[in-house]
Amino acid sequence: MNPWDPNIYTVTPAAKILARCVATGTMTQEELDAAPQESEVFSSSLLEAEQRNRIKHDLDQTNLDLELLKLQKDGADVTHSHYLSQRFASLQQFTSHLQEVLREQTVLRERLTKPLCQQNLPIQADLHRYVVELMGMVVEFIQDLDVKIKMVQTIPTTEDSLSNLNNAMTQVLSQVTEVENLYKQVLKRRGQPPQ
Incomplete structure (x- = not known):
C-alpha cells in the first residue's frame, strides 16, 4: 500500500487551497515541503488560551448541570410521586367532602x-330571674378579674424597687x-477653717 496514493486519502479543503497556490505559482512545492509538519504550528500561548477556554467552557457546563441538579432537588418534594399522591388523596377527600356538603x-x-x-337546656320559669342575675354577676366578675390582672x-416587682432604691442612694x-x-x-476662699 502506497502512502502517497491519492485514492487512499480524502482531499481536505486546506489541501485543495494549497494545490491551487502551487498551480498558480503563488507558492512553490519546496516552500510547501519546508513548512513544519508538526501539529503545533501555532504559538504555545495560543494553545494555552484555547485550553483555558475549553476548561472554562467545561466549568460553565458543570456549574449549569449543578444548578439543574439543585433545582431538581428543591422541586423534588413538589414533583415526587409520593408527595403528589398524598396531595392528590387529600384533594380527593376535600372534593368528596364538598360534594357531600352540596x-x-x-x-x-x-x-x-x-x-x-x-337547642339550649330548658330552665324552669321560676329560675329565669336567678339565671339572669347570675349571668350579670359572671360578666362583672370576668371584667373585674381582667382589671385586677392588668x-x-x-x-x-420588689427587685425593681430595691434596685431603684440602691441607685437613688448612690446618687x-x-x-x-x-x-x-x-x-x-x-x-477656703472666705478664709475660714473647715469644720
Missing part, C-alpha cells in the same frame, strides 16, 4: 336558620460628697 345543602341551611334557643402586671451619696467638697472650697 348534596346536603338544604339540610344544612335549615340547621343554620333554626334558632339556637331550641393591675398586678403593672405593679413593679444621693455622690451628691452629698460633692456638696461637702464645694462647702470646703467655699470656706
